[in-house]
Amino acid sequence: MALIYLVRHGQAGAGMGAYDDGNVEKSYDGLTERGRRQADVVGRSLAERLGVGSSGTDVRAPRVFCGPLHRQHDTAAAVASAAGAAEPTTDAAWKEFDSDAVVVPWMRRNTETGRRLKQVMQKIRQGAGDPAEAEATVREVLDGALGEWVDSSGFQEFRETVLGGxxxxxxxxRQxxxxxxxxxxxxxATCTAAVSGLPRQAVPPLVGKVFNASVTVLRVADEAGRHRGGSAGVDLLSFNEYAHLDRPDARGDLTLI
Known part of the structure; x- marks a missing residue:
């Protein structure tokens, strides 16, 4: 049985406050210090569960892939280093949707929500905000923007590109x-919905469930068709695993957020 481990990048820069100026990706695309620690944790966890480097085994290091964004590549590099794998292979199919193109236009059409988000994020940066309120406001923005996007031709193109990857x-x-x-x-979220036979409308709520540095596991059908999966001969084994983040990292801290 072959497995695919989909890893979300570690915590990235706090770009939500930039939605109103159309410059989200520039401010968001970089791991924070905590995000780098999360990437190290998930890398060590995957090496352990795959048995790479264990005495008495001849397990080969897995091939590691990533999208072209800095937060994706830096997470992949940490995983590859922990697993003794070669440098990650970059494939543009794994790039995230462009928030500047998907979310910012929605914000400009929904000015009241945009104003509330800006105020909430300003308070958070000043250390006086309510994280629960900020999370709820961000969720409102993403649900609204992604709910419209999944009905567009842009999402269909994105989905086809992802499934090609x-x-x-x-x-x-398999190799x-x-x-x-x-x-x-x-x-x-797009992969999870596709291989599970879920409609496109399932993608936005799934997006909101994927934790930083979480792991989603897909099972691949072998050449004889055993474990026959859905799209591309793949099915879902687990979604959004994050137990590895509950354990103290090298500094003795928990990195789950």
């Missing part, structure tokens, strides 16, 4: 027994 990684997983992909929440 999934097909290539499926081939690699090596496992493959790891460092990507983003929108991509993972």
């Amino acid at each position: 999934l097909g290539r990684v499926t081939t690699a997983a 090596d027994g496992a493959a790891v992909v460092a990507t983003s929440a929108g991509v993972i």
Whole structure:
């Protein structure tokens, strides 16, 4: 049985406050200090569960893939280093949807929600905000914007591109027994819905469930058709695993957020 591990990147820069100026990606695309620690934790966890480097085993290191964004590549590099794998292979199919193109226009059409989000994020940056209120407001924005987007031709193109990448990684997983992909929440949600036979409307709520540095596991059908899956011969084994973040990291801190 071959497996694909979809890893969401570690915590990235706080770009939500930039939605109103159309410059989200520039401010968001970079791991925070905590995000780098999360990437190290998930890398060590995957190496352990795959048995890479264990005495008395001849397990090959998995091939590691990632999208072209800095937060994706840096997470993949940490995973590859922990697993003794080669440098990650970059494939543009694993790039996240462009928030500047998907979310910012929605914000400009929904000015009251945009104003509330800006105020909430300003308070958070000043250390006086309510994290629960900020999370709820961000969720409102994403639900609204992504709910419109999944009915557009842009989403259909995005989905086809993602599934093309999934097909290539499926081939690699069959060859090596496992493959790891460092990507983003929108991509993972799109893969999860596709291989589970869920409608496109399931993607926005799934996006909101994908934790930083979480792991989603897909099972790949072998050449004889055993474990026959859905899209691209793949089915879902687990979604949004994050137990590895409950354990103290090298500094003795928990990195689950």
